[in-house]
Amino acid sequence: MKALFTRTLKKLIFVGVFFFLLVFQSCESPIAQPPPKDIVTGVEVNFSAMWDKNPIVFLGDYYKNNPSQGSTAQPEYLQFINFGMIISKLSLIKEDGTVVLLGDGYQWIDFKQGRTRFHYEIPKGNYKSLQFSLGLDYDINHGNPNQWGPEHPLNGNLSGMHWGWSGGYIFQAIDGNYKDSTTDKYSKGLSFHTAGDNLKRNFVVSVSNSSGSFSVVDGAISKVVLKYQVDQLFNTIELKKGSVSHSEGVKELQLMDKFLSNLTKYNAFGFSSIP
Amino acid sequence: MSRIILLCLTAIVILVGCRRDSDLPDLPGTKTQFKATIVNPADVFPESIFGMPSLPIDNPFTVEGIYLGRMLFYDPILSFDSTISCGSCHSQKNAFADSKPFSSGIYGFGTTRNSSTLVNLAYSKKFFWDARQNSLRELVFEPIQAHNEMAMTLPVLSQKLAKTPRYVAYFDKAFGSQPNIFDMSKALELFLMTLVSKNSRFVDFFPGKFSLLTNAEKRGALLFNGLVNFDASSGLTSGADCFHCHGGALAQQNNPNMGGIANNGLDANFIDKGYGGITNRAMDRGTFKTPTLLNIAVSGPYMHDGRFTTLEQVINHYSDNVQFQSATLNPMMSAHSNQQLNLSAEQKTDLKAFLLTMTDTVFLRNPAYGNPFKK
Numbered sequence: 001m002k003a004l005f006t007r008t009l010k011k012l013i014f015v016g017v018f019f020f021l022l023v024f025q026s027c028e029s030p031i032a033q034p035p036p037k038d039i040v041t042g043v044e045v046n047f048s049a050m051w052d053k054n055p056i057v058f059l060g061d062y063y064k065n066n067p068s069q070g071s072t073a074q075p076e077y078l079q080f081i082n083f084g085m086i087i088s089k090l091s092l093i094k095e096d097g098t099v100v101l102l103g104d105g106y107q108w109i110d111f112k113q114g115r116t117r118f119h120y121e122i123p124k125g126n127y128k129s130l131q132f133s134l135g136l137d138y139d140i141n142h143g144n145p146n147q148w149g150p151e152h153p154l155n156g157n158l159s160g161m162h163w164g165w166s167g168g169y170i171f172q173a174i175d176g177n178y179k180d181s182t183t184d185k186y187s188k189g190l191s192f193h194t195a196g197d198n199l200k201r202n203f204v205v206s207v208s209n210s211s212g213s214f215s216v217v218d219g220a221i222s223k224v225v226l227k228y229q230v231d232q233l234f235n236t237i238e239l240k241k242g243s244v245s246h247s248e249g250v251k252e253l254q255l256m257d258k259f260l261s262n263l264t265k266y267n268a269f270g271f272s273s274i275p
Numbered sequence: 276m277s278r279i280i281l282l283c284l285t286a287i288v289i290l291v292g293c294r295r296d297s298d299l300p301d302l303p304g305t306k307t308q309f310k311a312t313i314v315n316p317a318d319v320f321p322e323s324i325f326g327m328p329s330l331p332i333d334n335p336f337t338v339e340g341i342y343l344g345r346m347l348f349y350d351p352i353l354s355f356d357s358t359i360s361c362g363s364c365h366s367q368k369n370a371f372a373d374s375k376p377f378s379s380g381i382y383g384f385g386t387t388r389n390s391s392t393l394v395n396l397a398y399s400k401k402f403f404w405d406a407r408q409n410s411l412r413e414l415v416f417e418p419i420q421a422h423n424e425m426a427m428t429l430p431v432l433s434q435k436l437a438k439t440p441r442y443v444a445y446f447d448k449a450f451g452s453q454p455n456i457f458d459m460s461k462a463l464e465l466f467l468m469t470l471v472s473k474n475s476r477f478v479d480f481f482p483g484k485f486s487l488l489t490n491a492e493k494r495g496a497l498l499f500n501g502l503v504n505f506d507a508s509s510g511l512t513s514g515a516d517c518f519h520c521h522g523g524a525l526a527q528q529n530n531p532n533m534g535g536i537a538n539n540g541l542d543a544n545f546i547d548k549g550y551g552g553i554t555n556r557a558m559d560r561g562t563f564k565t566p567t568l569l570n571i572a573v574s575g576p577y578m579h580d581g582r583f584t585t586l587e588q589v590i591n592h593y594s595d596n597v598q599f600q601s602a603t604l605n606p607m608m609s610a611h612s613n614q615q616l617n618l619s620a621e622q623k624t625d626l627k628a629f630l631l632t633m634t635d636t637v638f639l640r641n642p643a644y645g646n647p648f649k650k
Contacts (some may be wrong), residue, residue: 059558079607081531081558112532146326148578156523157326157398160530164481164500164523171532175606185597187613189606244610 108153135171135200232266309451344466370570376581495629540597
């Protein structure tokens, strides 16, 4: 009886293993997909929104106009909920002055969604600076947003940074909340939407390492990090006096102009990591 | 003896494993007989109005695939007891929403959120009120399997489809396959993507053709697209700032951070966590996907819980009843010193007049979207 049981068990195991092998072997192996076109020689540009020395954390607490650091403006706390930018003419400049456009020069950066890192194929050489415009030229700004493919940075449905018939693209959108003291709740909103042809701003950011340049060599991708010091953008801004600007009307335009002026006044852009 | 059997079986296993696909025998309805009629996406999507959406590369538009999807959409055999179809809760005359706050599934089970409209879905990247789904193709499995909706299991559904002669024929025509749930979801994806609403007076107006509007509609358009700006003497705002979350020709915002997923101040305390229930992040509690306003006049009741039955109630909410103490209120709503808009009666009427321009009767009556089983 025991021998019969053992033989039956052996047969069952044998048949089980056989069918397992049969099914396993018959499974279709995945079709090898060709790898995406690799950039052999190029650059990775990573935009990093910073508050002081750290990358911004959305809904984190940020303190500005600190009296202990000599600020005479109203101290306030703020938190970020949204932060996006539309830039154009994104280029690197070689030591000999040659301007190398990165892609078609347009980019939509969304810090909250982590859309900050971009790869470009560029010629080898030594590059001394990066330049871009925050915003767009008139023709593009007021052109048909449907002309761009579904994944193009200027596709309005993709970025949500187009204002429809009422007027072109939003060049920069920052939304969040603020409060006056640590004991308050974040119950007041802030919303700074930069738009309009007169508010386009151009920036050139020089490489600040000892050689004054970084190299792109054959067969490698150089990585650079462009810091955006958002604390400098809000430097001396008193949200209690104005926490909303959609770049319309005299008061809001003045506020937006002051806001944007801080970018150059306090050198808000700089490289943090150069190979 | 057993060793010989073992060797033979091992050889069979190896042979089966090494056989190339081309050695497989042809089955009835396999791709050797399959030739579907390709539809040019440019004939489906109005590029000049909305631009082109990002389309799945592995699911080309075909006449047969779209029709199969339409049949499946309206066929109650997709539900456990063959009583409920997708079309039961997504009625064409209501812009593919339900006229009830909460829909009924099989055996009268109730749903917990209002049925969303199905309009211009190809342009969306997030689906459901809580924005939990990123893919139309995967989305279709949720109501089919939900216990309080169609309560179907996929193996049983696969068998039901395989036993239905029209599906044996149409899966073959559309995909060169026998009925299966994967091609079923592709067919439904195709049909859902073709639900394009592009013929409203709003869409015609959209590039800014004010001459197409009545005076009341023009005033409504300016309110809709104007920023909040209170006049010191009258106390009235010149703009209601609807466009941030319902902007563009699609009357919706697809970027979740720009108002595409937002808390619009319905509740101070959240009964339904919405997107926050998916992400488990405090910042997302009480936020929901912002719906398109196209065909808003026929898609009520409104909001994720269908709490408002009329457009007047919706406008009153945004004008007078925004809950500013709501912790995750969208900053574009709270940025104006937490002040209610307090629209005048005339402004509310004008705003409603503009919203009514978003009705697309061609879409609502398009026979290509209707129930193919109705005669």
